Amino acid sequence: MSTSAGKEGGGSFGRVAIFGPGLIGGSVALALRARCPKTAISIWGRNRACLEEVMKRGLADAVHTDPATAVADADLVVLCTPIGTMQELAASIAPHLAPGTVVTDAGSVKACVVAQLEPLLGKQFVGAHPMAGSERSGLAAARSNLFEGAPCLVTPTEASDVHALERVRAFWISLGARITEMPPAAHDRLVARLSHLPHAVAFALVNLVADSLPEGAGLLAGGSFHDATRVAASDPGLWTGILSENRHEVVAALRETSQLLNSLAQHLEEARNDSILDFLTRAKEHRTSLLFPAPEETL
């Protein structure tokens, strides 16, 4: 795991083709406009009304519903569509990419995406995962500073071209992100625990309360419940996809958490207050240590 801090942008990436004008794709376009204004942007999408909105807001110089024309003359292609659509999209653009065109993506799961896309796109593809998001989705939620200070995990493989890797790193750094490199499998294990698990737990906590307390009890929820369940307002379809695509690591994380909660319950039943105090003290130390900086310092 190697990390490098974000630097200011300001350069140009020539012609960038963004696939999927949602929260991430829209924010990529906004950030490019704000930080690399000389970059030409073309945006591919399926929904014509959404593409009209893209043009109305000046987010792209051209919009396309045909993948082949969207990547014509592109120096860099950024796939910001749902993970389930990427393989098909990659297959449809592969024959139309110029030899030097670099491709990256913003998918929140990497092992399966890289395994699917590398054979189609070759060594010019380098996967990435900007860890920035919101419980809101869609173009309306996009903002130019979404990636500022956010971690971006870049997941090259042994097959990756070193220059393509450099372009992909430079690209996300230009949008304000802090780059950490790691293999796709290590990425999936990490995000299962740092992102997918807290999302799954948030959904579970809300359902537990809805099923076990009288109607209106939620009005009495304090800050801890609100914070822990904020992301339960996330898009269910999108998150069904994310959890499923990272199935192997998410299942492991869920079962480990389940076990931890059971053993905490057992400590409580057996009145083993020393063990509980140890458990809580260890968590507080880790949470307040440099390993977990204050929210202001990261996303």
Place this chain on the structure above:
Amino acid sequence: MSTSAGKEGGGSFGRVAIFGPGLIGGSVALALRARCPKTAISIWGRNRACLEEVMKRGLADAVHTDPATAVADADLVVLCTPIGTMQELAASIAPHLAPGTVVTDAGSVKACVVAQLEPLLGKQFVGAHPMAGSERSGLAAARSNLFEGAPCLVTPTEASDVHALERVRAFWISLGARITEMPPAAHDRLVARLSHLPHAVAFALVNLVADSLPEGAGLLAGGSFHDATRVAASDPGLWTGILSENRHEVVAALRETSQLLNSLAQHLEEARNDSILDFLTRAKEHRTSLLFPAPEETL
């Protein structure tokens, strides 16, 4: 469960004795100074340095280390000490209370506190739990607006004096809280799920990550992990006490959560995406419904 909205304060509660100048007790004093400036305040504490700080900040008209003198001439006594200390304190003040003196507390667990204190303090005692707090503790974290808009659960029993109940309600309303009345047992079930469970889960999520990811991985945590684990920085001793005192309901909530996470893991393993989508959709609907208003609207 009956709820009434907070009203503006401004009146006086005569002489109020606050036990425990920590986050809650200190905030009670600050709120009284701000909202009911005619109220005379005496504060009891064990730590002389802390009591000096209380006087220096003008939070009390008198400070005491002797419980008996602290309650002399008090119209209202507010116990803001850790739950484990309340029975002993109640026993030490009981002989010194004037006949009309009303006693309330701010303990976050109610069935055991009420069962312990009611026999000692009689019908003039009415338990309460202002659901306001912070991952920080101690007098330094106290603030005058801690209770503004916060729910306060008041837990009278059949033995409670109706006038004492009215005084206790009026007191917490004067500090800005919104009152909901319920029996002590219903309170414990509710807070186990809305507060104690998210705290326990926060501690567990941090320990899981600390144990299973390389050092420094926490730096890559995004908003969902930060929010879900914010309260893992809470005081371990205090929370060992709270979880233990509400043992019965916390164990039930932990086991139910553990089961929910396991069944989600099983759905993932069996690729039952429809069940996952249902689970997530139901959570999102509850989370965004009026049952769980936006954080701005509650604590």
